[in-house]
Amino acid sequence: MSERITGQKSFLELNDLRIHFPTDDGVVKSVDGLSFRLERGKTLGIVGESGSGKSVTSLGVLGLHKGTRARISGEIWLDGEELVSATQEHVRTLRGKKMAMIFQDPLSAMHPYYTVGAQIIEAYRIHHKVGKAVARKHAIDMLGRVGIPQPERRVDSYPHEFSGGMRQRAMIAMALSCDPELLIADEPTTALDVTVQAQILDLMRDLQQEFNSALIIITHDLGVVAELADDILVMYGGKCIEYGGAEDIFERPEHPYTWGLLGSMPRLDRERTERLMPIKGTPPSLINVPDGCAFHPRCAFEGRTEGRARTRVPELLETEGGHLVRCHLTRDERRGIWENEIKPNLESA
Amino acid sequence: MSESPEPLLSVQGLEKHFPITKGLIKRQVGAVKAVDGLSFDVRKGETLGLVGESGCGKTTTGRLITRLLEPTGGKILFEDRDITHLSQGSLRPLRRDMQMIFQDPYSSLNPRHTVGAIVGAPFRIQGVKTEHGTKKAVQDILELVGLNPEHYNRYPHEFSGGQRQRIGIARTLALKPKLIIADEPVSALDVSIQAQVVNLLEDLQNELDLTYVVIAHDLSVVRHISDRVAVMYLGKIVEVADRKDLYESPMHPYTTALLSAVPVPDVKRRTERERIRLQGDVPSPINPPPACRFHTRCWKAQEICKTVEPPLAELATGHQVACHFPENAPKDAVPSDAGAPVPA
Numbered sequence A: 001m002s003e004r005i006t007g008q009k010s011f012l013e014l015n016d017l018r019i020h021f022p023t024d025d026g027v028v029k030s031v032d033g034l035s036f037r038l039e040r041g042k043t044l045g046i047v048g049e050s051g052s053g054k055s056v057t058s059l060g061v062l063g064l065h066k067g068t069r070a071r072i073s074g075e076i077w078l079d080g081e082e083l084v085s086a087t088q089e090h091v092r093t094l095r096g097k098k099m100a101m102i103f104q105d106p107l108s109a110m111h112p113y114y115t116v117g118a119q120i121i122e123a124y125r126i127h128h129k130v131g132k133a134v135a136r137k138h139a140i141d142m143l144g145r146v147g148i149p150q151p152e153r154r155v156d157s158y159p160h161e162f163s164g165g166m167r168q169r170a171m172i173a174m175a176l177s178c179d180p181e182l183l184i185a186d187e188p189t190t191a192l193d194v195t196v197q198a199q200i201l202d203l204m205r206d207l208q209q210e211f212n213s214a215l216i217i218i219t220h221d222l223g224v225v226a227e228l229a230d231d232i233l234v235m236y237g238g239k240c241i242e243y244g245g246a247e248d249i250f251e252r253p254e255h256p257y258t259w260g261l262l263g264s265m266p267r268l269d270r271e272r273t274e275r276l277m278p279i280k281g282t283p284p285s286l287i288n289v290p291d292g293c294a295f296h297p298r299c300a301f302e303g304r305t306e307g308r309a310r311t312r313v314p315e316l317l318e319t320e321g322g323h324l325v326r327c328h329l330t331r332d333e334r335r336g337i338w339e340n341e342i343k344p345n346l347e348s349a
Numbered sequence B: 001m002s003e004s005p006e007p008l009l010s011v012q013g014l015e016k017h018f019p020i021t022k023g024l025i026k027r028q029v030g031a032v033k034a035v036d037g038l039s040f041d042v043r044k045g046e047t048l049g050l051v052g053e054s055g056c057g058k059t060t061t062g063r064l065i066t067r068l069l070e071p072t073g074g075k076i077l078f079e080d081r082d083i084t085h086l087s088q089g090s091l092r093p094l095r096r097d098m099q100m101i102f103q104d105p106y107s108s109l110n111p112r113h114t115v116g117a118i119v120g121a122p123f124r125i126q127g128v129k130t131e132h133g134t135k136k137a138v139q140d141i142l143e144l145v146g147l148n149p150e151h152y153n154r155y156p157h158e159f160s161g162g163q164r165q166r167i168g169i170a171r172t173l174a175l176k177p178k179l180i181i182a183d184e185p186v187s188a189l190d191v192s193i194q195a196q197v198v199n200l201l202e203d204l205q206n207e208l209d210l211t212y213v214v215i216a217h218d219l220s221v222v223r224h225i226s227d228r229v230a231v232m233y234l235g236k237i238v239e240v241a242d243r244k245d246l247y248e249s250p251m252h253p254y255t256t257a258l259l260s261a262v263p264v265p266d267v268k269r270r271t272e273r274e275r276i277r278l279q280g281d282v283p284s285p286i287n288p289p290p291a292c293r294f295h296t297r298c299w300k301a302q303e304i305c306k307t308v309e310p311p312l313a314e315l316a317t318g319h320q321v322a323c324h325f326p327e328n329a330p331k332d333a334v335p336s337d338a339g340a341p342v343p344a
Helices: A054-061 A088-092 A116-127 A134-147 A166-177 A194-211 A222-228 A246-251 A254-265 A333-347 B057-063 B086-096 B114-125 B133-144 B149-153 B162-171 B189-210 B219-225 B243-248 B252-261 B305-307
Strands: A013-022 A026-038 A041-047 A071-076 A099-102 A182-187 A214-219 A231-236 A239-245 A316-320 A325-328 B007-022 B027-043 B047-051 B073-080 B098-101 B180-182 B211-216 B228-233 B236-242 B313-316 B319-321
Touching: A026 A071, A026 A231, A026 A239, A041 A054, A041 B098, A054 A071, A054 A214, A099 A166, A099 B243, A116 A134, A116 A166, A116 B073, A134 A166, A166 A194, A194 A222, A194 B252, A194 B313, A214 A222, A222 A246, A231 A254, A239 A254, A239 A316, B007 B057, B007 B114, B007 B211, B027 B057, B027 B073, B027 B211, B027 B236, B047 B057, B047 B180, B057 B180, B057 B211, B073 B162, B086 B098, B086 B114, B098 B162, B114 B133, B114 B149, B114 B162, B133 B149, B133 B162, B133 B313, B162 B189, B162 B236, B189 B211, B189 B219, B211 B219, B219 B319, B228 B243, B228 B252, B236 B243, B236 B252
Parallel strands: A041 A214, A041 A231, A099 A182, A182 A214, B047 B211, B047 B228, B098 B180, B180 B211
Antiparallel strands: A013 A026, A013 A071, A231 A239, A239 A325, A316 A325, B007 B027, B007 B073, B228 B236, B236 B319, B313 B319
């Protein structure tokens, strides 16, 4: 991550990405110094509450903030190319073919006046010099691949004729139609029912293996990332506050915010706890991010940092084998708190 | 929870068919059978969870119970009084006892009213006089739900989503109702805020002796909050049981499938978990499948499921299931003998 110095660039690499939006009320620092790497065939889960900057990050990678008032700095490297300084036209040629996105709400992300097939065909023909008939065959093929029954008929349907789950499948087909190497899914299943969500998660897992693409999955649902992600990045107030392998985050989390998220969730796989342990307060405004550690006003352990959390922004430091934490507590303090104060409460009946 | 056999609310064969009309004279050509024969009791002091996927009729059920919609069939008894077809006027006194919490804290609060006006409205409408005036009463309630009483004169837009939901809860509590119907009370909120509101609902229940009907699609939230749970599918209840029985030994295949579809935040077990994947989507309630409505997606379905509708039968104490081939059922309980099957 940020501590990387030399060597081969990863397939996707973000270095100190900042995306700020000037507004009348002040500058909204949606993403404030984010760095991570992702290889082909791997899945990164980005977790955070609303306003933590996770969707802004993904739009930034796709270059969709270009031509807006957003102020972007830092570097985004995709397969050896730097995208922050690239022109809008150039990034446009990459979108669809090199990288694609699955949006949360397929009904508003698709054009209501065009058939589903026409929308897939359009994207395919921009990137491939093929005739209409070939592209149409490809669209039918893609719809079949994502599990839409009778694709040769449904290719001529309009988005409103599809159910929610089918629409999300159609959007996945659209995103995958040009075989992108990077796929970003922003809350891909939030709008869906659980039985359909399970189908879509299975589908995404299978397709990723088949296409060997890099996948970023953005969600607020820890259950969804646990199903799919190899690595997990937890965001709070525009910054990464914890990063690690999926097992690090679920078995040995070290940041108080991650503990809070785990304690807030009722879980079906464990004995029912008598009481949930919510995080007090509300997420910060990104115009007035608290001084010091952005999480300190809500942190239950802020008192143990001798006031450092109120004044200094903690650095994102490695605790062990690629597991990074941004916290003023020492590693031993954090591990002690997790083992003795947090974990027993999460597991007790 | 409560051992009292007295049901506070009793619903019998409740139906709501929305007509589909066509042409100039609005000839009825069909009906959306949103709720199609529901029967259940809600006992005093308990929380009944109502779960199901979108389109299963759970929200319609909530609106029928509170009489925001007019039922097309069946009966609703509140404290042994038939309220199924009461007029608006005679319903008004009843509204003191029965209140609703809505899903979306952004659209359920009037943006042009202050918090004081919103929470004070029930007092005004019902003509309730309080000892130290409405303002004092409202401030007490605000404090009860964890809001600052000094925010009396603020407008909804000045609050975050979680705080707005608290305002909505304060409004329902204003007149100390007996029954609260909460329709997806936390689904619009962030995870950390959800937990705050769930805890608040539990505290209020203990403090004020409330009875809840919680309508939600999130099975983990429902397990956390409910004493008994009813699972709905296409306008019908397929299973009702105590929380523990339902989650530990579900009998209806649909319940089993729902439970196994919930993503679990456990990385180690993601490969070993046994999953049941339902195919396709929920069929349309305009033309529901005949007999057992779940048979089109059920992996246990046989001929009988397509021809004979399974009745909702009690197979174990307090555990009712509508299925011909229930799972986890005690051996001596044979569902087709438990009640006369209704031919489709």
